[in-house]
Each structure stands twice: as C-alpha cells, then as structure tokens.
Amino acid sequence: MTTVKTSEENVIMMGGGKASPDVFPGAELTAAATYIFQEKIAEALQYGPRPGYDPLRQRLVDEWNRQDGLDLKAEDTRIVTGAKQGLDMVVRALCSPGGCVIVCEPTYGTGMEIFRANGAQLIGVPNDEYGVDPDGIERALRAVSPRPKFIFCMNDLNNPTGSICSEERREKLVGIAERYGVPIVQDMTYRWLQFEGRPARPLQQFDRRGNVITVGTFSKILGPGMRVGWVHARKDILDRMAPFKSDGGTSPINQMLVYELFKNDGSLELFLEVRRRTYRRKRDVMLEALAEEFKGTGAQWNKPKGGYYVWLYLPGVDTDGLVDGTHALKGTGQAGGPQVIVIPGSHFYAGEPQRGFIRLAYSFEAEQRIRTGIRAVASALLPALRRASK
Amino acid sequence: MTTVKTSEENVIMMGGGKASPDVFPGAELTAAATYIFQEKIAEALQYGPRPGYDPLRQRLVDEWNRQDGLDLKAEDTRIVTGAKQGLDMVVRALCSPGGCVIVCEPTYGTGMEIFRANGAQLIGVPNDEYGVDPDGIERALRAVSPRPKFIFCMNDLNNPTGSICSEERREKLVGIAERYGVPIVQDMTYRWLQFEGRPARPLQQFDRRGNVITVGTFSKILGPGMRVGWVHARKDILDRMAPFKSDGGTSPINQMLVYELFKNDGSLELFLEVRRRTYRRKRDVMLEALAEEFKGTGAQWNKPKGGYYVWLYLPGVDTDGLVDGTHALKGTGQAGGPQVIVIPGSHFYAGEPQRGFIRLAYSFEAEQRIRTGIRAVASALLPALRRASK
Numbered sequence: 001m002t003t004v005k006t007s008e009e010n011v012i013m014m015g016g017g018k019a020s021p022d023v024f025p026g027a028e029l030t031a032a033a034t035y036i037f038q039e040k041i042a043e044a045l046q047y048g049p050r051p052g053y054d055p056l057r058q059r060l061v062d063e064w065n066r067q068d069g070l071d072l073k074a075e076d077t078r079i080v081t082g083a084k085q086g087l088d089m090v091v092r093a094l095c096s097p098g099g100c101v102i103v104c105e106p107t108y109g110t111g112m113e114i115f116r117a118n119g120a121q122l123i124g125v126p127n128d129e130y131g132v133d134p135d136g137i138e139r140a141l142r143a144v145s146p147r148p149k150f151i152f153c154m155n156d157l158n159n160p161t162g163s164i165c166s167e168e169r170r171e172k173l174v175g176i177a178e179r180y181g182v183p184i185v186q187d188m189t190y191r192w193l194q195f196e197g198r199p200a201r202p203l204q205q206f207d208r209r210g211n212v213i214t215v216g217t218f219s220k221i222l223g224p225g226m227r228v229g230w231v232h233a234r235k236d237i238l239d240r241m242a243p244f245k246s247d248g249g250t251s252p253i254n255q256m257l258v259y260e261l262f263k264n265d266g267s268l269e270l271f272l273e274v275r276r277r278t279y280r281r282k283r284d285v286m287l288e289a290l291a292e293e294f295k296g297t298g299a300q301w302n303k304p305k306g307g308y309y310v311w312l313y314l315p316g317v318d319t320d321g322l323v324d325g326t327h328a329l330k331g332t333g334q335a336g337g338p339q340v341i342v343i344p345g346s347h348f349y350a351g352e353p354q355r356g357f358i359r360l361a362y363s364f365e366a367e368q369r370i371r372t373g374i375r376a377v378a379s380a381l382l383p384a385l386r387r388a389s390k
Numbered sequence: 391m392t393t394v395k396t397s398e399e400n401v402i403m404m405g406g407g408k409a410s411p412d413v414f415p416g417a418e419l420t421a422a423a424t425y426i427f428q429e430k431i432a433e434a435l436q437y438g439p440r441p442g443y444d445p446l447r448q449r450l451v452d453e454w455n456r457q458d459g460l461d462l463k464a465e466d467t468r469i470v471t472g473a474k475q476g477l478d479m480v481v482r483a484l485c486s487p488g489g490c491v492i493v494c495e496p497t498y499g500t501g502m503e504i505f506r507a508n509g510a511q512l513i514g515v516p517n518d519e520y521g522v523d524p525d526g527i528e529r530a531l532r533a534v535s536p537r538p539k540f541i542f543c544m545n546d547l548n549n550p551t552g553s554i555c556s557e558e559r560r561e562k563l564v565g566i567a568e569r570y571g572v573p574i575v576q577d578m579t580y581r582w583l584q585f586e587g588r589p590a591r592p593l594q595q596f597d598r599r600g601n602v603i604t605v606g607t608f609s610k611i612l613g614p615g616m617r618v619g620w621v622h623a624r625k626d627i628l629d630r631m632a633p634f635k636s637d638g639g640t641s642p643i644n645q646m647l648v649y650e651l652f653k654n655d656g657s658l659e660l661f662l663e664v665r666r667r668t669y670r671r672k673r674d675v676m677l678e679a680l681a682e683e684f685k686g687t688g689a690q691w692n693k694p695k696g697g698y699y700v701w702l703y704l705p706g707v708d709t710d711g712l713v714d715g716t717h718a719l720k721g722t723g724q725a726g727g728p729q730v731i732v733i734p735g736s737h738f739y740a741g742e743p744q745r746g747f748i749r750l751a752y753s754f755e756a757e758q759r760i761r762t763g764i765r766a767v768a769s770a771l772l773p774a775l776r777r778a779s780k
Contacts, residue, residue, distance in 0.1 A: 016437065018436055019435065019436065021431070021432040021435070021436070024431045024435045026428055026664070029423075029427040029431070030423065030424050030428055033419075033420065033423035034420050034423070037416045038420055040415045042411040042414065043615075044613075044615050045411070045414045045419075045612070045613030045614070045615040046411070046613060046614060046615050047406065047408060047615065049614060062579070078764055081471060081617075081641075082638050084636055084637055084638040085637040087636075087654075089637035096509075097487050097509070098487075113633070117633035117634065119487070174458075222435070223434075223435030223436065224435070224436060225436050225437065225642045226435065226640070226641065227471075227637060227640070227641040243503070243507035244506050246474055246475055246477075246478035247471040247472050247474055247475040247617060247637065248472050248474040248475075248500070248614070248617070249617075249643055250617070251471075251615055251617040251641065251645075253614065253615055253616065253617075253643075253644065254641055257643075265728070328411045336626040343476075344496065363463070378491070
C-alpha cells in the first residue's frame with residue numbers, strides 16, 4: 001500500500017470542531033470593521049481594559065439574564081481570547097502548583113490538554129446520555145485527598161457525546177459542589193447551538209454560593225478565528241485568575257466586531273436561528289448517510305440535539321489503530337477516493353478510554369461532502385467492524 | 391484638600407505605553423478588513439495554524455534578514471497575541487515549576503509581573519547608559535544555584551531608560567549565555583522606533599548556538615489593540631513553549647490585517663518612517679518642556695534616541711510617595727488644572743529600586759498636552775525636589 005499525497009479538496013474534514021464557512025457573516029463583519037476603524041479607531045487600536053470591552057460584557061449578561069431568567073452582573077464577566085484561554089486561566093488560578101481535577105468524561109480533549117500542561121492530574125468520572133453522574137462525582141470527591149480543585153463538565157451538548165444533562169442532575173451537582181466547597185467549571189461552548197427542544201436550566205439557577213464558573217465562546221456560532229470568549233465567576237475567583245490574563249487583554253478590535261454584530265436587541269437570536277438551521281441540516285445529512293451506510297452492521301451512533309458532532313460506536317474495534325498521525329482514517333484517500341479526517345474516541349478520556357468510539361464533525365463540510373465522507377468512512381471501517389464481531 | 395473627580399479630558403496620560411492615536415491607520419485598516427472579510431473570510435474566521443499565519447511569519451523573517459543581514463527562518467518564528475503572551479509562554483516553558491530569572495533592571499515592569507505570576511524569582515542586575523552589564527550578569531550566574539533559567543533584557547531602547555546596549559556588550563552577553571548554557575530573552579519591542587542613529591547589531595548576529603530568544607510586537611508601531619507579536623527561538627525551545635499557546639492560536643483576523651498592511655516590499659519601512667517622525671517630535675516637545683520647567687532644579691533626565699519614554703530623576707525624592715493608587719501624580723488635578731498620570735520608578739525594578747525616578751510617556755498625548763502636562767508635573771514635583779535638596 002502506498003501513501004498518496006491528497007490535495008486539500010480531496011480531504012474531508014470531520015476532525016476538529018471547525019465552523020461552517022457557509023454562514024460566515026462577511027458583509028456584516030465588513031460593515032462592522034469599517035465603522036470601527038473609521039469611527040472608533042482610537043479605542044480599537046489602543047490597550048483595552050483587561051476585564052474586557054464594557055458594552056460587550058453588559059450585552060452578554062443582558063442576553064443570559066433574558067434567556068434564562070438569571071440575575072448575573074457584567075462586573076462578574078471577563079472577556080477572554082477564546083474559551084481555551086478561559087480554561088487556561090481557570091486551571092492556573094485554581095490548580096497551581098498542581099492538584100487534581102475531576103473531568104466528566106468523555107469530554108473536550110483540548111481542555112484536558114490545557115489542564116495537564118499546567119500540572120493538573122485528571123480524574124475521569126463517566127457521563128452517560130443524561131449527562132454527568134453526581135454520585136460518581138461525589139464518590140471521587142470523597143476518595144481523593146487533597147480535595148480536587150474543580151469539576152469540569154459540559155452540561156449542554158457535551159463534546160463529543162452531545163448529551164444534555166438533566167435538570168435533576170444539574171441541581172444535585174451544584175449541591176455536591178456546595179457541600180464539598182469545590183467549584184464547577186461549566187463549559188457552555190455549544191449551549192447556543194441546541195436546535196431541538198429548549199435548553200435546560202443553566203447551573204447558575206441552582207447556585208447560591210457562586211460555586212459555578214462558566215466558560216463560553218463565540219467560536220462555534222460566529223467563527224473560531226474571532227477568538228472572543230468569556231468567563232463568568234465569583235469575584236474572588238476572577239481576582240485569582242487576573243494575573244494569568246497575560247495577553248494584556250483580548251484585542252478590542254475583535255471584541256468590538258462581536259459587539260457590533262450583536263448590539264441590537266434580537267440580533268443574536270436571529271443570528272443563532274440561522275446557525276441552528278444550518279447545523280441541523282448538516283446533522284441530518286450525516287445521520288441519513290450513517291443510516292444508509294451502517295444499518296445492520298452493529299455500529300451505533302447518537303442523534304445529537306445540537307452542536308457539531310456525531311459520536312460513532314464500533315463495538316470491539318480499537319479505533320486508535322484506525323487513524324494515522326494526522327488523524328486521517330486509514331483506508332481512506334486511496335484510488336482517488338477522499339481521505340477523511342476524524343478523531344478517535346480515546347482523545348476524549350482522561351484515563352483509560354472506552355474503546356470503539358470515533359467522533360465525526362458534521363460542522364465544516366458541505367452536505368454533499370458529508371455524504372461522500374461517510375461513504376468513505378464506512379468503506380474503511382466496515383471490514384474492522386466485521387472482524388471485531390466474528 | 392478635597393479630591394475632585396476629573397473628566398477624561400482633564401487627565402493627561404503619561405503613564406502606560408499607549409500609542410499615538412494621531413497615526414492610527416484607519417483608512418488602511420478599513421481597506422484591509424474589507425478585503426479580508428470579503429475575499430478571505432473562510433481563512434480569517436476559522437482556526438488558524440497555531441504557529442501563526444504563514445505569510446506573516448515569512449514576511450517578518452524577510453524583514454529581519456534584510457534589515458540586519460541575518461539568516462533567520464520562518465519556521466523558527468511563532469506569532470503570539472502580543473509580546474506579553476510571548477513572555478508568558480517563555481517563562482512557563484523555561485521556568486516551571488519555578489526558578490530564578492536574571493532581569494537587567496530597570497526594565498519592563500509588566501514583563502516582571504508575568505514572570506512572577508508564574509513562580510519565577512527575579513534577580514536584578516543593573517543596566518547603565520551603555521546597556522546591560524555582562525560582568526554583573528556573569529557574577530549572578532556564578533552565584534546563583536540552581537542556575538537561572540534565562541536572562542531578560544531589552545537591548546534596544548530599554549524600557550524605561552531608553553538605553554541602547556553597545557555592540558561590544560552584546561557580543562560579551564551572548565558569549566556568557568553560551569558558556570553558561572542559559573538562554574537570553576531579548577524583548578525587541580522598541581527596536582523599530584529608534585529615530586536617531588542606526589540600530590545596533592541584534593544579538594542574533596553574535597549567536598551561534600541558538601541561545602537568543604527574541605520577543606517583539608506590532609503594538610508600539612501599529613497599536614496595542616492589534617495584539618500581534620512574535621517569538622523567534624530555537625526549535626526545541628519553541629516546542630517547549632507550544633503547550634502554553636493556550637488561546638489556540640492568535641486570531642487569523644488580526645494576523646491578516648497586519649500582513650495586509652505590510653505585505654508589499656518597503657511598506658513597513660515607509661510606515662515606520664512616519665511613526666519615527668511622530669514620536670521624535672513628541673519626544674522633542676517633552677524634552678523642551680522639561681528643559682523649561684526643570685532647568686537648574688537638580689532634576690535630570692535622559693534624551694532617548696527612540697521609544698516612548700523619558701526617565702526623569704529627582705535626586706533624594708521618594709517618588710513612590712508622589713502618586714496615588716491610580717498613578718495620578720499628587721498635587722496635579724487641583725483648582726481646575728489637569729491631573730497627570732505617571733509611573734514611579736520602583737515599578738521597573740525587580741528588588742530594591744533605585745530611588746528618585748519617574749517614567750513619563752510622551753507617546754500618547756498631543757504636543758500641546760505634553761507641554762501642559764509637564765508644567766503640571768513641575769508644579770507638583772518642584773516642592774518635593776526643593777525639600778529633598780535641603
């Protein structure tokens with residue numbers, strides 16, 4: 001077997017969580033940039049306040065309060081350079097010079113890399129389809145000494161499984177965090193991309209002591225290149241994080257671009273509706289293609305209510321062995337067919353992974369390429385699946 | 391004495407290193423943003439490569455090689471979210487979980503804050519008007535065990551003193567770093583803003599082993615709001631830094647804006663000429679005003695060949711006591727006069743500061759306000775200076 005270098009067009013990207021270029025708002029951003037660079041350049045090109053651009057902080061809080069009946073305050077919100085920087089600041093503030101962190105797994109792999117790079121030891125507690133497992137988390141809190149520094153979870157459309165945590169479990173989780181005095185770091189990256197059903201009540205509705213830290217981003221709805229995210233937390237936690245906002249404040253240019261897009265009442269909701277429709281259609285295409293290609297093969301997959309990903313399960317298959325170093329699925333990219341990039345499931349576990357999973361992103365590719373991609377995925381995977389079920 | 395809240399207009403900013411809004415290139419940025427959001431949005435709004443936008447990395451290296459006869463490579467360059475992030479990554483990579491760092495002081499205060507926030511212990515070795523003191527650095531390297539993790543210096547227009555390190559000392563410094571196997575972190579933030587004489591040969595011209603790490607930024611020439619800087623280093627050092635580029639890559643939008651401004655041959659040089667002229671004029675205005683107000687008082691100050699600052703010396707005066715918590719100079723802002731923001735000299739020392747210094751930035755304010763500001767500074771400081779000289 002020879003490796004053929006494939007052109008970019010012949011590589012179907014179902015790996016990383018790239019946004020759909022179909023809905024990049026070019027005209028709106030051009031107008032916003034023109035306004036900012038012509039009317040507000042003295043503010044845009046100067047150092048901004050480290051906590052963030054005040055109108056954007058206020059806008060975010062107004063939106064959360066309106067959507068979820070909360071009573072959050074702009075002063076407890078910090079703008080960060082993407083959710084990744086938020087997680088980096090949280091782990092440096094809460095977990096230095098080391099310590100344990102509970103991660104509700106499978107979960108966001110890059111988040112775990114950031115925690116580990118800063119000396120955290122990760123303790124995985126399994127999620128299921130109803131979200132985090134409060135009893136498992138409590139057992140881990142009791143078992144580990146010194147006490148873990150925080151609990152990391154994604155209650156809305158967990159990456160990679162798409163699970164949405166039930167409200168009952170949310171309430172229980174907040175109660176446990178309160179009893180043990182351990183903060184919860186809730187990554188809300190996909191909350192605004194739930195396209196079926198109403199979002200569940202956010203953790204903050206159950207939180208009386210400020211034990212909930214939320215981290216979020218405009219990356220998945222607007223575009224990751226924007227690099228604008230946020231952290232909302234209790235003041236003393238924000239103060240501990242502040243020295244680690246080491247880029248000197250997120251670029252005012254990017255913050256003002258985001259603000260200009262969403263400053264008017266209803267503008268964010270309208271924007272989100274279009275994105276939800278787009279990603280829903282892409283999800284449907286991938287689910288249809290999976291049903292066609294994998295029906296009756298023993299493979300299983302979820303039907304996510306939002307977000308970017310399908311979590312494919314191939315019983316008995318060692319999925320780590322199915323990709324090369326660049327996450328290209330072996331067996332794709334041959335004889336003129338497309339190469340497909342995917343992420344093996346082990347990436348989403350803190351410790352010993354559950355075997356047999358692959359994450360497939362439907363977010364980036366156009367519909368026809370999703371179909372083509374899934375056909376190629378099936379051709380590559382079905383032999384392994386047949387071998388495993390023998 | 392009552393404190394009167396002053397309006398923004400009545401506050402003269404000679405504190406932080408803010409850029410001159412007179413030379414913010416609004417039209418050029420509008421054109422660049424329009425092009426990027428209309429023609430390149432699929433790249434601008436997506437995740438960029440973590441090492442940086444390739445054309446910008448290449449452009450930077452071409453520029454350095456042309457200006458200084460170097461032979462640097464784009465692959466050894468990383469784009470970072472301002473020089474601050476570069477320093478943050480360097481200290482996390484080289485000085486974890488702690489250790490000593492030699493800083494050639496007085497030097498960049500925020501840089502030292504970043505080092506300290508990450509657990510570094512700072513050892514100050516004094517600069518003088520000819521730059522760093524290689525013998526002092528060698529003594530510190532011999533005296534401290536375990537060996538310091540790196541040497542931090544600003545050889546071109548040191549912040550705050552404006553000193554330019556002699557080439558003889560540069561060569562000696564590189565030799566010492568080589569002998570002791572300790573990297574030099576050279577902050578080149580102001581190098582492009584030298585408006586008198588030719589810049590000295592950069593450290594890299596003496597460096598055969600890759601012991602020199604350079605950190606720089608577009609903040610001072612273009613505007614701090616852009617948040618685009620760079621690190622150039624040996625590959626193994628870059629690899630150690632990589633996990634701490636935790637924002638997931640500097641925004642491609644900002645990188646592409648910078649690239650569009652400077653992509654044509656000669657465009658950067660032309661741009662720099664205008665900025666050098668602007669800051670030179672501001673410097674001259676401040677020096678004239680200082681001469682008028684402080685002549686014969688015993689105060690001394692440097693005549694910087696570039697950069698943003700004058701370093702004012704008031705023999706015998708405790709300058710820490712002259713400012714309030716917001717760095718407003720006490721005695722300014724009264725009876726309708728302007729309040730002046732300055733930075734007391736102690737901010738620029740790792741340990742026990744040399745007494746009697748104040749840093750005055752001429753970079754931000756318009757010429758007339760520089761004059762007004764210096765008059766207010768003189769009214770506030772002369773009584774303290776007279777008391778001290780009794």
